[in-house]
Amino acid sequence: MSYPENSILVLVDVDPSGAAAGSTAALIGAASTVGTPVALVVGGSQAAVDAAAAAGASVVLTADADATALTVPIVDALQAAAARVRSDAVLISNSITGRDVAGRFAVRTKSALCVDAIGVSRDDEGIIAHHSVYGGSYLVDAAPTFGTPVITVRQGAVDARGEAVGSPVVEALEVTPSGAPAATAGPVEAVEVASSRPELRGATRVVAGGRGLASKEKFVLVEQLADALGAAVGASRAAVDAGYIPQSHQVGQTGVSVSPQLYVALGISGAIQHRAGMQTSKTIVAINKDADAPIFEVADFGIVGDVFSVVPQLIAALEARKK
């Protein structure tokens, strides 16, 4: 078959159950801003194919993959898809799996690689990746000197959404295994029980707690305020290191970067590495008992006070408003 002239090949991240990962809508949404999204689903279920179409892919390519071999089978499938589609760009989620695939694929196909884009656009010469660098202090655009760029897209950074496609063309790919050595991977075990709270990445509100919460038991206060606000839960590295909460909640330089409408920092000093992951938030609220804490330098509303007295009152006041 032939593919649209302005195709953008999108690798859909598939979670362990075979469903399309939460990044899918934004990834295909980003592709739809610069061309026609063609999705590739490797080792996914029918639900993943449906999700890709619902997110805006008019063509969905599928391939089977040996789930016990790490990364390589997905790269092999992407290589087969890219050879067929000859797209203007390849978009991949900037997830752990996505980065591994993107790195290998770019080397194998000798393509220019742009990572952690917060958006894409197009000019006369092709596709441009937009990046937010050094914790949002700089905005940098990058483009390939020639050829099809491979771009990983930061999760939760793109608001654009594609238009749902009712009856997509679904095509099964023939993949020739490359035989490249791969690590053997066992089953994925969820680190924490599924919760009804929003995902940290892409959340519109985040309540984050730091070492000031003092213990795992008391960190529950952060979760209670998050629930009162319908927010996701974040944390500083010190809170993660102290075992108050799993690493997947870490905000900052070496954790997740977030840009919510509202970020509430509780008992967080605001070290530069923490601010690197949250200073692009629309509105920042901080509660800290140290009036000199650097978090106040970026807070729109700062309270010098004790989280253990202010936060329970805050929760009560928010609950009272809901009645």
Place this chain on the structure above:
Amino acid sequence: MKIFVLVKEVPDTYGDRKLSLETGLADRSAGDVVLDEITERALEVALSYADKNSDAEVTALTMAPASSTASVRRALAIGAASAVHIADEQLVGADLGLTAEVLAAAIRRGGADLVITGNLSTDGSGGVIPAMLAEHLGYAQATALSTVEITADSVSGTRATDAGSQPVSAPLPAVISITEALPDARFPNFKGIMAAKKKPLEVLSLADLDVSADPAAAPRSIMTAISEKPPRAAGVKIVDEGDAADQLVDFLVQNRLV
């Protein structure tokens, strides 16, 4: 067993990090440079294996400006037995593709059985170099490991994925990347610092590695525009006198945040 640990010099995250608005490159005069903490942790993984296995030979490898010798020496002082420093004017502003090609060439030349890297650097935040190296070298890769076990012919560990964690294992040769869940590096002591001065430190150029930086040789990712965002200004700061929660609720209501 030959272990190559990839160490990287980065602008100190505690300091002011600047990009030149003309070239888009890190402005090295703006603040201090340090060995990236995650790459020191990678070195610790290798050294704790070498502590118990006398046949292990740990080499620190970096691609960095010629001025980065102090960082390379630090890796030797912490405990690497030797170091390879790739420095070449033609590598200024190298993109991920060229960086991976150069590092892979140096690893191939050294004949590594195991390559250990950080999962993500604090300056580029690329997180792709380990997978790129694996593809260049034809090695298996196991990334984002929060625990690592090395044996004479394999490496295994727990890999942090976006959905949870999973056990992974690979026969050697392999490339692994590690997360900050692994311990900090040991501190270089006086003896280590003195010993570092005598350890082999090889400086290589692109020509030594037979790699071409010719822009026509392969597509590169180049910066086409750069701008600086004005720093955030502080807003109101109040001291809690019993009514701070109510004032915050008013603020949230006014700003339509609740």
